[in-house]
Amino acid sequence: MNFPNRKRIILQTVEEKGSVEVKELAELIQTSEITIRRDLTAMAADGLIYRTHGGAMKVGLAINPIQFANKTAVNSDNKDHICRLAAQEINDGEIIFMDCGSTVFRLCQFIRNKRIQVITNSLPVVNELLESEVTINLVGGEVDSRRQAVHGLIANEHVARYRAHKAFLGVDGISAQHGLSANSETEAGMTLAMAGQAAEVYLLCDSTKLEKDKYVHFAPLSLIQVIVTDPAANPDVMEQYRQRGVRVMN
Template sequence: MSFPNRKRIILQTVEEKGSVEVKELADLLQTSEITVRRDLTQMATDGLIYRTHGGAMKVSLAKNPVQFVNKTAVNSENKDYICRLAAQQIQEGDVIFMDCGSTVFRLCQFIRNKRIQVITNSLPVVNELLQSEVTVNLVGGEVDAKRQAVHGLIAHEHIARYRAHKAFLGVDGISAANGLSAHSETEAGMTLAMAGQAEETYLLCDSTKLEKDKYMQFAPLSLVQTLVTDPDARPEILALYREQGVRVMN
C-alpha cells in the first residue's frame, strides 16, 4: 500500500478514535510497525497528527497549555502497567468514575471492550471511549480548556446524583504522613466528589508521586481503599501505606 493511502487510513482512524497505537495501525494497514512509525513521524512533521509515545493522537486534543497528551506519555510504560492491573478489577456491568488524570486516561485502552458505564469529567476519556462497548456519562458543568475537563459546582452536583461500584482516580502527591495532595482546589474537589459516591476507590499513582506532598493536602489515606502503582515503588514505602490499611497492588 502506498504512503498516500496509508496516510488517508491513519488520518481517518485517528479522527474517529482520537488516539491510536502503532500496533493497531500496523494490523489495520497490514504493514510493519517500523513503517507505521515512519509514517507517523512524517505526518507529525506535517502537522497532521500529534505523535505520542506509542502511537498518535488528534492534534486538537494536544493543543492546550498543559499539553495533556505529553503528560500521558511520561512514564507511559509504568502507567500502562498500572492500568492493566486496574482494568482487571473492573467487571462486566460495573459503573465506574474516571477523573481527568493522565494515568487514568491510559486506562481507556484496556476497558474498550467491556460492557460497563463510565462517568467522567475528562474530555479525552469521552473521546477515547466513544467508539467502544463502554457507555459514557459526561459530567456537566464548566469546561476547563487547560485541563480538558469539566469542573465546578454543577459538576459536583452532577456527580452527587450517581452511585458507582468503583472510582479510578489520580493524584498529584501521596504520603503516609499527610495523605493525598493536589496542585489546586479544583482537582482536590473532583477527587473528593467521585470518591464520596463510589463503593470502592482506586488510586492510580506511579511511583514518582509516592511520598510527595504538593500544594494542597486535602484528604487522609483512608479516602482510598486500593493504591495501584508500578514495580519501581520502594517496598518500604508501600509497607507504610499497608500499615494504614490501604491495599496495595503493584
C-alpha cells in the same frame, strides 16, 4: 521582630511584587537569611506562598503542569503496567468513575471492550471511549480548557447524583502521613466528589508520586481503599500504606 510580624511583611511583599528573593527579605526585615528560609518553608507548608529556589512566589502565579493526554509519553511503560492491573479489577456490568488524570486516561485502551458504564469529567476520556462498548456519562458544568475537563460546583453536584461501584482517580501527590494532595483546588474537589460516591476508591499513581506533598492537602489516606502503582515503588513505602489499611497493588 517575631514570626507573626515577619509573616505579615513577607506575605504583603509577595502579594505586592509577585515574587521575592530570600536575600531581599533578609535585608528588608533585618534578619538572617536562614530565618527567612525557615519562615518561607513554614508558610509554604500552609499554602500561603509558593516556595521557589532562592525565594517565594504568589501562589496564583505558579504554573502547575496540566494533567493530560500529551503527558502520556512520560513514564508510559509504568503507566501501562498500572492500567493493566487496574483494568483487571473492573468487571462487566459495573459503573465506574474516571477523573481527568493522565494515568487514568491511559486506562481507556484497556477497558474499551468491557460492558461497563463510565462516568467521567475528562474530555479526552470521552473521546477515547466514544467508539467502544462502554456507555459514557459525561459530567456537566464549566469546561476548563486548560485541563480539557469539566470542573466546579455544578460538576461536583452532578457527580453527587450518581453512585458507582468503583472510582479510578489520579492525584498529584500522596504521603502516608499527610494523605492526598493536588496542585489545584478544583481538581481536589472533583476527586473528593467521585471518591464520596464510589464503593471502592482506586488510586492510580506511578511511583514517582509516592511520598510527595503538593499544594493542597485535601484528604486523608483513609479516603481510598486501593493504590495501584508500578514495580519501581519503594517496598518500605508500600508497607507503610498497607499498615494504614490500604491495599497496594504493583
